[in-house]
Structures are given as C-alpha cells and as structure tokens.
Amino acid sequence: MSAPQLLDEILDDDVPVLIDHQVGPSAPEDTAEISHSVPLTIISGFLGAGKSTLLRRILTEHHGYRIAVIMNDFGDTAYRLVAKTINVATASDPTAEASEEVLELANGCLCCSIKDSGIAAIEKLMQRKGAFDYILLETTGLADPGPIASIFWQNEDFTRGSGRDITLDGVVCVVDAMFGRKQIEEDHADDGIGESLRQVAAADVILLNKVDLVSTSELEILEAQLRMINPAAAIHRTTRAEVDVKHVVNINAYASGPSRRSVHDHDHDADTLHEHGTHYEVRGISSLQVSCPVLTPDTHTKLDAWIRSVLWEREIPGVSEGSSSLEVLRCKGMFRTTSGETFVLQGVRSMYDIAPLEAGEPGELEEGKLVLIGKGLGDAVRSSLQALLNSSS
Ligand SMILES: Nc1nc2c(ncn2[C@@H]2O[C@H](COP(=O)(O)OP(=O)(O)OP(=O)(O)O)[C@@H](O)[C@H]2O)c(=O)[nH]1
Numbered sequence: 001m002s003a004p005q006l007l008d009e010i011l012d013d014d015v016p017v018l019i020d021h022q023v024g025p026s027a028p029e030d031t032a033e034i035s036h037s038v039p040l041t042i043i044s045g046f047l048g049a050g051k052s053t054l055l056r057r058i059l060t061e062h063h064g065y066r067i068a069v070i071m072n073d074f075g076d077t078a079y080r081l082v083a084k085t086i087n088v089a090t091a092s093d094p095t096a097e098a099s100e101e102v103l104e105l106a107n108g109c110l111c112c113s114i115k116d117s118g119i120a121a122i123e124k125l126m127q128r129k130g131a132f133d134y135i136l137l138e139t140t141g142l143a144d145p146g147p148i149a150s151i152f153w154q155n156e157d158f159t160r161g162s163g164r165d166i167t168l169d170g171v172v173c174v175v176d177a178m179f180g181r182k183q184i185e186e187d188h189a190d191d192g193i194g195e196s197l198r199q200v201a202a203a204d205v206i207l208l209n210k211v212d213l214v215s216t217s218e219l220e221i222l223e224a225q226l227r228m229i230n231p232a233a234a235i236h237r238t239t240r241a242e243v244d245v246k247h248v249v250n251i252n253a254y255a256s257g258p259s260r261r262s263v264h265d266h267d268h269d270a271d272t273l274h275e276h277g278t279h280y281e282v283r284g285i286s287s288l289q290v291s292c293p294v295l296t297p298d299t300h301t302k303l304d305a306w307i308r309s310v311l312w313e314r315e316i317p318g319v320s321e322g323s324s325s326l327e328v329l330r331c332k333g334m335f336r337t338t339s340g341e342t343f344v345l346q347g348v349r350s351m352y353d354i355a356p357l358e359a360g361e362p363g364e365l366e367e368g369k370l371v372l373i374g375k376g377l378g379d380a381v382r383s384s385l386q387a388l389l390n391s392s393s
Pocket residue numbers: 001045046047048049050051052053054140141209210211212213238239240241
C-alpha cells in the first residue's frame with residue numbers, strides 16, 4: 001500500500017479519540033507561547049517488512065500524542081514528502097479534524113531533499129508547531145537512515161535553523177522475519193554494505209516482524225544475525241507490528257547509552273551464527289563491543305581523540321597505516337569517570353557527541369560499554385581501543 005493510500009485509509013477509518021496528553025499541549029492555541037522540542041522517530045526497514053503497518057499501529061494507539069507524519073512515496077519518479085498532521089479528535093475537542101499538507105520535493109534522494117528543498121518542508125511543518133507534538137518519518141525500504149538521522153541530530157545548520165525545535169528520539173528498523181535473511185544476503189552494494197545492513201546498523205530498536213510466518217529456529221538464526229550486526233539495538237519480535245508503543249516512541253535513544261545486553265549474550269549469538277554460517281564477514285560489516293572501565297580525565301580526553309581519529313581520519317591510533325576500509329556507521333556507549341559523572345557517547349557516521357548524562361535521565365550504570373558498528377572493525381581497532389582504555393586502570 002502506498003503511503004498516501006495508507007493515510008487516506010487511516011483518516012477514513014474511525015478517528016481514534018486520544019486520551020490524556022502526556023507531552024504536548026491539549027490545543028494548538030494554548031501552546032503558541034510554549035516552546036518545547038518535538039521528538040522525531042525515524043521508521044526504516046526492509047521493503048514490505050511492515051513499516052506502514054507499524055505507522056498505522058502507532059497512529060491508532062491511545063498514547064496521547066498528536067502526530068505529524070512525514071513519508072516518501074514511489075508515486076512518481078521523484079520522492080514526495082507528505083506531511084500530514086493527524087489532528088486527531090481529543091476528549092476536549094471531539095470535532096477536531098485531520099488536516100493534510102502535501103509538500104513536494106524535487107530531489108529524488110530523501111536525504112538531499114531534506115538538506116535542500118526539504119528544509120522548506122520542515123519549516124512549513126514547524127510553523128504548525130502546536131498542532132502536533134510528535135513527528136514520525138517513514139523512509140522507503142531502500143533508504144539508509146544514517147544520513148537522515150544525522151540531519152536531525154548534531155547538524156549545526158539544521159538544528160540552529162528550522163530543526164532547532166526537533167529532537168531525534170530514535171531510529172526504528174522493521175525487519176521481515178520471513179525474507180529478512182534473504183534480503184540481507186542478496187543485498188549487494190558497490191561498497192560492500194547494502195542498504196538493509198545499513199538500516200540494521202543504524203537502528204536503536206529493531207522490530208522483527210511477521211514472526212507468525214516462520215519457525216522458531218529460523219527466527220533465532222535471523223535474530224542472532226541482527227544482534228551480530230547491531231548488538232546495541234533492542235529487538236522485539238512482532239506480528240503485524242504489535243508492539244507496546246513505549247518501545248518505539250519517546251525512547252530517548254539519543255540521550256541514553258546502548259541497551260544493556262551482556263557480552264555473554266553476544267558471545268552466545270556469535271556461536272549460533274558460527275554454526276549456521278554468515279555472510280557478514282564477506283561484506284565486511286561487523287560490530288565491536290568493549291567494556292569500559294571508569295575513566296580518568298586524561299583517558300576521557302584520549303578517548304575523544306581516538307574516536308575523532310577513527311571516525312574522521314579512518315586512522316587507528318597506534319597503527320601506522322590508515323585503513324581505507326574503516327567506516328563506522330554507528331557508535332554508542334556509556335561510561336563513568338573518576339569525577340563521578342556518567343557520560344553518553346552517541347554517533348551516526350562521522351558525527352558524534354560525548355555528553356554528560358543529565359540528572360533524571362535513565363542510565364544507571366553497572367559497567368561501562370562502548371559499541372562500534374561498521375566496516376573494518378577488526379582486531380587492530382579492538383587492540384587500539386583496549387590499550388587506550390586499559391591506560392585508565
Ligand atoms: N503475515 C503477516 N503479514 C504482515 C505482517 N505485518 C505486515 N504484514 C503484511 O505485509 C504486507 C506489507 O506490509 P506494509 O506495512 O505495507 O510494509 P511496508 O514496509 O510499509 O512496505 P513498503 O512501503 O512497500 O516497503 C501487507 O500486506 C501487510 O498486511 C505480519 O506480522 N504478518
């Protein structure tokens with residue numbers, strides 16, 4: 001089903017009545033003077049995996065958000081970004097109507113579109129701020145969400161301009177339980193990392209959808225593959241994208257560190273994969289996960305420099321030659337320092353941020369952890385990082 005068709009269908013259906021507003025204001029006019037950042041969730045996923053089904057599920061759930069939807073569609077040669085504010089009736093205003101705004105984008109690439117003409121689209125959307133308090137952005141099954149996420153997160157031009165009131169909440173990837181393995185394995189790309197792998201790598205949450213169509217053993221193999229590619233993401237098995245909305249919306253993924261799976265779990269997944277074989281080594285994508293001790297201020301500074309070197313120069317500190325194959329798609333981490341502070345590392349491709357955990361944010365830390373996902377993350381990278389971290393103890 002195309003995106004506009006889906007929305008038409010949703011809007012034709014009985015419009016759900018929203019209950020309490022937990023985040024946003026109850027009516028646009030109440031909010032004209034109130035400034036608050038609108039969270040944005042990117043929904044990516046394999047072709048036909050169930051992205052629209054997830055979107056529909058979120059839109060019809062009683063969660064209390066008024067949601068603006070940005071989606072692109074294969075209706076014609078160029079992508080179109082369709083922004084609709086689902087101005088759903090509320091208990092206080094049962095007559096409120098859904099409104100629609102179609103924003104045409106000339107450029108065929110969603111990422112470039114948002115950067116260029118798409119800025120106008122976002123600006124237009126933000127002028128309606130107050131009419132919604134959450135944004136869902138559905139990418140096509142062929143899009144790599146990494147560059148799109150980068151635009152909404154840590155992009156100074158955008159975040160100082162029209163995007164200043166938008167906060168990237170998280171990236172959700174829907175994977176087809178039935179065809180997921182096939183899609184990943186057949187997804188050849190020139191640089192060796194196909195879009196489906198990039199989507200999994202960039203995700204904070206993975207919905208392993210259509211579990212009704214496969215056996216438990218097939219599911220376990222695919223889940224192990226996904227964990228191998230991205231050990232930092234939370235994985236939920238779903239049928240028709242039925243997941244508690246709290247696992248996909250308002251997850252605040254860019255404020256917290258990696259989800260807390262133990263290294264033991266990861267090793268187990270690696271064993272499962274070993275038994276069944278994997279193609280990821282061929283494509284060169286892998287993940288690197290290391291425990292992080294409590295860091296001294298000096299090591300903290302060195303870690304910052306290490307990340308810059310690896311992400312920006314593609315050079316592994318302590319290793320004489322740079323590696324053209326080194327490419328980090330996603331990094332995440334959380335660690336404590338001897339000053340008693342907890343820091344969160346967040347990175348999407350070449351952009352990264354290490355920021356102290358704000359008071360009140362979730363993040364009780366038993367053990368520090370750093371996770372890198374990308375290409376060329378072999379033993380040399382692990383040893384270099386380990387040597388740096390060991391210098392703290
Ligand atoms: N059996 C089964 N079918 C599902 C499930 N989830 C979605 N579907 C069906 O799979 C088909 C594709 O679902 P969509 O939600 O349109 O997938 P999509 O990812 O938005 O598709 P594209 O936008 O074309 O990439 C539809 O016919 C859905 O009804 C599920 O868990 N089990």
